[in-house]
Amino acid sequence: MTALSAEGRNGNYPGKGIGQPVGVAVLGMGTVGTEVLRLINEFSGSLENRIGGPIDVRGVAVSDLSKKREVLEKFPDITLTDNARELIDRDDIDVVVEVIGGIDYPRELVLAALNAGKSVVTANKALIAAHADELSDAANAAGVDLYYEAAVAAAIPVVGMLRRSLAGDQVQRISGIVNGTTNFVLDAMASTGASYEEALAEATRLGYAEADPTADVEGHDAASKAAIMASMGFHSRVTYDDVHAEGITNITADDIAAAAEAGFTIKLLAICERLIDDVGNTSVSARVHPTLVPNDHPLATVDKSYNAVFVEAEAAGRLMFYGNGAGGAPTASAVLGDLVGAARNKILGGRAPAENPYAHYPVADFGDVPTRYHIDMSVVDRAGVLAEISRRFAAQDISISAVRQEESGEHSRLIVVTHQSLERKLAAIVDELRDIDEVKSINSVIRLGA
Numbered sequence: 001m002t003a004l005s006a007e008g009r010n011g012n013y014p015g016k017g018i019g020q021p022v023g024v025a026v027l028g029m030g031t032v033g034t035e036v037l038r039l040i041n042e043f044s045g046s047l048e049n050r051i052g053g054p055i056d057v058r059g060v061a062v063s064d065l066s067k068k069r070e071v072l073e074k075f076p077d078i079t080l081t082d083n084a085r086e087l088i089d090r091d092d093i094d095v096v097v098e099v100i101g102g103i104d105y106p107r108e109l110v111l112a113a114l115n116a117g118k119s120v121v122t123a124n125k126a127l128i129a130a131h132a133d134e135l136s137d138a139a140n141a142a143g144v145d146l147y148y149e150a151a152v153a154a155a156i157p158v159v160g161m162l163r164r165s166l167a168g169d170q171v172q173r174i175s176g177i178v179n180g181t182t183n184f185v186l187d188a189m190a191s192t193g194a195s196y197e198e199a200l201a202e203a204t205r206l207g208y209a210e211a212d213p214t215a216d217v218e219g220h221d222a223a224s225k226a227a228i229m230a231s232m233g234f235h236s237r238v239t240y241d242d243v244h245a246e247g248i249t250n251i252t253a254d255d256i257a258a259a260a261e262a263g264f265t266i267k268l269l270a271i272c273e274r275l276i277d278d279v280g281n282t283s284v285s286a287r288v289h290p291t292l293v294p295n296d297h298p299l300a301t302v303d304k305s306y307n308a309v310f311v312e313a314e315a316a317g318r319l320m321f322y323g324n325g326a327g328g329a330p331t332a333s334a335v336l337g338d339l340v341g342a343a344r345n346k347i348l349g350g351r352a353p354a355e356n357p358y359a360h361y362p363v364a365d366f367g368d369v370p371t372r373y374h375i376d377m378s379v380v381d382r383a384g385v386l387a388e389i390s391r392r393f394a395a396q397d398i399s400i401s402a403v404r405q406e407e408s409g410e411h412s413r414l415i416v417v418t419h420q421s422l423e424r425k426l427a428a429i430v431d432e433l434r435d436i437d438e439v440k441s442i443n444s445v446i447r448l449g450a
């Protein structure tokens with residue numbers, strides 16, 4: 001796809017007309033779905049004014065029909081079903097809200113909805129990061145909307161900002177904390193001394209974690225969000241598989257304490273960059289990994305389950321967005337914003353501007369991405385060791401920014417902080433250090449810089 005196509009994107013989509021109800025199906029009624037229904041009920045009058053017609057929730061699909069669901073008392077006439085597909089296929093459904101989660105089953109449902117001419121609102125980053133092309137094509141072909149503001153950083157309007165507000169600018173870099181669960185865990189470990197397990201259990205209890213929290217702690221959730229942000233920011237398709245992802249499972253209380261001592265806070269960052277090589281070719285990169293953020297950087301102070309996203313654009317300069325990146329109500333706020341947009345288009349006609357990955361920049365190999373390393377190792381305490389280690393760095397053309405050495409039992413603890421170099425060169429020097437007699441152990445390797 002290289003430009004807006006005549007079929008679909010800029011066709012003529014007539015509306016139902018002012019005052020007509022918009023039939024909505026909500027698929028999933030867990031942390032997010034329950035809040036979506038609660039807010040639709042609470043704000044129904046104002047939503048009608050904003051949309052031009054009432055939202056009429058006609059059906060809700062769940063997995064377990066026997067669960068008690070108080071909010072449904074406010075929707076006495078709806079169908080509650082465990083057959084989402086049947087609900088989508090009903091003629092009186094105009095907009096489908098998908099808040100089930102997962103990939104394969106929601107893909108089937110969302111495609112069925114789009115192909116049947118229903119607009120879709122989803123909070124499902126895993127689905128969008130894996131199948132955006134296929135879903136966008138289906139939405140374009142049917143002339144309907146596909147909205148997913150809640151998929152990145154919940155209540156923070158990151159998708160709309162990239163899709164609309166910065167559509168005329170040139171985004172260079174997007175970085176930030178986009179997973180509430182891991183930020184909550186790292187913050188609790190640093191500020192209250194909570195164990196990793198205690199902090200994760202609390203984040204799960206509060207509704208921040210994914211159904212399987214492995215997706216959070218291993219960086220997969222943030223990787224999906226990075227893929228979406230990079231695709232929108234750089235107008236190029238970046239999928240989940242293109243994102244290098246490392247989580248927080250190897251971060252120890254000792255790493256956190258050592259970082260604090262050195263004036264850093266460890267954050268799980270998603271970093272999306274536009275890269276230009278020596279001969280002027282552009283590529284893009286998206287990665288997620290624990291990062292040492294200097295304590296005087298605004299991202300270091302983002303605590304609890306809050307998210308924050310930095311965007312650097314050529315004309316706009318540096319922008320920062322901060323707020324609730326997880327939880328039922330904040331996510332429902334973003335879903336409702338999308339629902340208002342999709343419903344308004346159903347009434348008035350037309351479609352929202354769709355994303356357009358026309359630029360087709362290739363995704364850079366992770367090894368070719370520039371970064372900095374903070375290497376914490378135990379070394380033999382004897383003359384010449386520091387010189388030998390420095391020689392190894394110099395031989396690889398890696399410049400050292402700082403070195404700290406301290407007594408630590410029978411060995412010395414040596415911390416080396418590098419200047420920027422390519423990821424593959426830095427990874428190679430760590431492998432080399434592991435093999436030399438003077439280095440007894442590599443205690444941690446954490447990338448540095450926000």
Ligand code: NAP
Pocket residue numbers: 027028029030031032033061062063064065067082084098099100101102105123124125126150151154207208209210211325326327328331
């Ligand atoms: P959740 O609490 O696990 O809820 C999932 C819901 O889906 C449940 O109501 C479940 O039914 C229903 N469900 C499961 N399988 C189904 C099936 N085959 N047919 C119909 N319904 C089915 O998940 P959540 O936290 O609300 O997250 C939902 C989506 O929002 C996910 O894509 C997630 O990534 C995204 N999201 C979540 C947050 C957050 O903070 N939680 C933030 C942003 C985005 P039962 O109730 O019967 O079990």
Ligand code: HSE
Pocket residue numbers: 151153154178179180181182208209210216221325326327
């Ligand atoms: N599990 C996600 C998080 C939910 O913790 O950020 C919001 O996408």
